[in-house]
Amino acid sequence: MSDKRDASERFRRGREALQAIMGEGQIDRLDAAYAEVAPDIVEFLVSFAFGDLYARPALKPRDRQLATIAALTALGTAQPQLRSHIKAGLAAGLTREEIVEVLMQMAVYAGFPAALNGLAAAKEVFAEAAKG
């Protein structure tokens, strides 16, 4: 995107964290989706969520994904983001079995529909991953 954001230390740190978590293409996908309508949202997301927060050593990357998968499943309002974080969870070292287990556990805290819809998201992500 802009030169301005590339000059920011927070953005560069966030982009690196994001690429480590979600792969090289993720920034481009975010830009393709949002940069036209809201040029600054990707910078805010990358700089704050990934540059400020995820870059902190207080929690291991796989723990961050575990927590995010749990939260998005419980909320039930963020299916596209849940899929991205299930993918990121696999990349961060969570096993499929662990991801499925945390999704099932959400039945206790947010009800069975939340858990089932989370499992449907996982099924899609696992199927894509199997294709390559």
Add this chain to the structure above:
Amino acid sequence: MSDKRDASERFRRGREALQAIMGEGQIDRLDAAYAEVAPDIVEFLVSFAFGDLYARPALKPRDRQLATIAALTALGTAQPQLRSHIKAGLAAGLTREEIVEVLMQMAVYAGFPAALNGLAAAKEVFAEAAKG
């Protein structure tokens, strides 16, 4: 409570898991709170959540607490249960720093008010723990 539930393998397994996670007195606290109004809810909770689910080895106890703390913070509708699970998280080996970090991370996925209210719950739990 009833002899009937004590005869159930699932309940016994769940009670053990619950005591390992939340201490010896937790069943009595749950019975004191709910057994009069809904004699069977404690059995359902203990047998299903702790006997069926938590007893499975697919996820480590500290990971289960991490996921639950994240979910309850994001939902924002279960402060008493969030406090119990922050306490359980400490007992399961999560450090205060890890718990605080996951609460802060929820600002990204459920907004700052959810994170701040989660941190207020943690502050209370940590203060109680300090008193003994």
Add this chain to the structure above:
Amino acid sequence: MSDKRDASERFRRGREALQAIMGEGQIDRLDAAYAEVAPDIVEFLVSFAFGDLYARPALKPRDRQLATIAALTALGTAQPQLRSHIKAGLAAGLTREEIVEVLMQMAVYAGFPAALNGLAAAKEVFAEAAKG
């Protein structure tokens, strides 16, 4: 409150429905709570919810309370209103056993914390009712 709202057929019909459901004093309690800050909200609530909707014969009063108790428990963001509707449910002919059962059922659809917090509300209402 105002003469104006008393002149409205919808308000009069709603007030009657509300009194049948929640007792003679409920309008006064609502006025005491909200009329100063928002003089028209009580009229909107009474005329729309009770005058337009509850007055329709398509659903029996006890069914309306059953549905509302389920919904407010699942949402988990309306404890004062949940207590009022548990009280109204008793008055509309729901038994305590039925109310407790529907609250427990919410564990399946909205999670155990939602069900437990609903049961805590019911316990309070039942205790008050026992006092007279």
Add this chain to the structure above:
Amino acid sequence: MSDKRDASERFRRGREALQAIMGEGQIDRLDAAYAEVAPDIVEFLVSFAFGDLYARPALKPRDRQLATIAALTALGTAQPQLRSHIKAGLAAGLTREEIVEVLMQMAVYAGFPAALNGLAAAKEVFAEAAKG
């Protein structure tokens, strides 16, 4: 699915309750959707929700569906499950008029968008039912 779950009294009781509520094919549909990704979630759902809870006589089947329809409409995060329970409500003896009325009533407790999206789900289910 597995022989193990068929040996469980709770599962057998739950499967019967589920078939009575949602028809013969529902277990197969659930297995087709979830058994590959999470082999045990269907057993948990059937044994706990239908074997433990729905099988209790404290609430009539049509009342359970009424409550679930209300809750899922208010939550607004479980459209596939809402459609299943509208179908189950018809099978349990709720009239279309009663289902529509409870969906409309949710406008009071969860807002008009929740009610409208619930009505859109009902419209789909009713249209399918008309086709046979």
Add this chain to the structure above:
Amino acid sequence: MSDKRDASERFRRGREALQAIMGEGQIDRLDAAYAEVAPDIVEFLVSFAFGDLYARPALKPRDRQLATIAALTALGTAQPQLRSHIKAGLAAGLTREEIVEVLMQMAVYAGFPAALNGLAAAKEVFAEAAKG
């Protein structure tokens, strides 16, 4: 629809408010979507939301849309309604920049996924508007 609702002063006032906000065709679109399944919901929506509330001068039309856009984005359960209100916001004089800014602001109060999904809705509405 019915002659009855046309005879109501509240409905006529609401229809006018709605047409001013969402264009001439909006009542017809609502009737097409809901009148078959729930003949009275459109009257309730138009008479209460637009006839009673929106017609009040206490808040400017563009402020009402701003508030509604914020609320629906934060809730995350009403994408069709969010799109309608983004369209209505443009018609009421909100600029694209203002709408995007309020959607971005929701990241602070309801999390980034809520904001991103709101921005995706805005992108669709803006693209349609560009086509004519």
Add this chain to the structure above:
Amino acid sequence: MSDKRDASERFRRGREALQAIMGEGQIDRLDAAYAEVAPDIVEFLVSFAFGDLYARPALKPRDRQLATIAALTALGTAQPQLRSHIKAGLAAGLTREEIVEVLMQMAVYAGFPAALNGLAAAKEVFAEAAKG
């Protein structure tokens, strides 16, 4: 708090925006509440929400408060933050009548309980303001 955050341009800009919106003492109140349990959350909130976002000219301060009041009322999970933003709304030039109107409007989008609980928060804030 720390010298480090004072050295940040974003934090300084955010602190100024926050003080303009919520008064001189707000940073101290936030530090008193959260700095012990989570030393960095106040910096994140101030730098991101107020330094990055609120400082942008794309939306007037009173419009930002209007949107936030609407969103927090609809969510229903952030009463302490709702009170702060009602206070901030008054300071930003919203009249009591406008604030009450937007709270009432939330009945349409998030249900009457959300609106009533929002009005209860406003009543408290207005009463405090009257005392001095």
